[in-house]
Amino acid sequence: MTLGTKLNKLRTGRNLTQVQIAEKLHISQNAYNKWESDKAKPAMENLMKIADFYETDVYDLLDEKSIVQNNTDRSFGYIDSTVTINNTISEELIESIIKNQQDITKLVEVQSKLIESLLKK
Known part of the structure; x- marks a missing residue:
């Protein structure tokens, strides 16, 4: 169904x-x-x-x-x-989860740098 x-x-x-x-x-x-x-x-x-x-x-x-x-x-x-x-869980799903976590980490790093630059102004 x-x-x-x-x-x-x-x-x-x-x-x-x-x-x-x-x-x-x-x-x-x-x-x-x-x-x-x-x-x-x-x-x-x-x-x-x-x-x-x-x-x-x-x-x-x-x-x-x-x-x-x-x-x-x-x-x-x-x-x-x-x-x-x-x-x-398949290997493909695990790889996708790891990639998503890496992408999130990169976004947090960019966000932190942006916040730092705004605080310096």
Whole structure:
């Protein structure tokens, strides 16, 4: 069963419209419609909001899908066999996490230099 199918069943099981769900999640109805029709995948932040709203676990929504970070746009997507439901982590995911941590470190260093230069003025 796809994420979209699960979202549809959860929503209709509560007799809610897509508009009502979108308002509660603070997103557009169009975005929610794309998720429910499997035309797009929600970002991890939104996926967690959905799980919280429906009082379920993210992994229950994803079933045997996995979470990876797309290195080009930094949004989250889902692919098979990267992180499975039993938390087996692939080397690709580990490398992605390490790279993200390195990027964060560089950003903090740049931010610190910027703050120092502003304080000197």
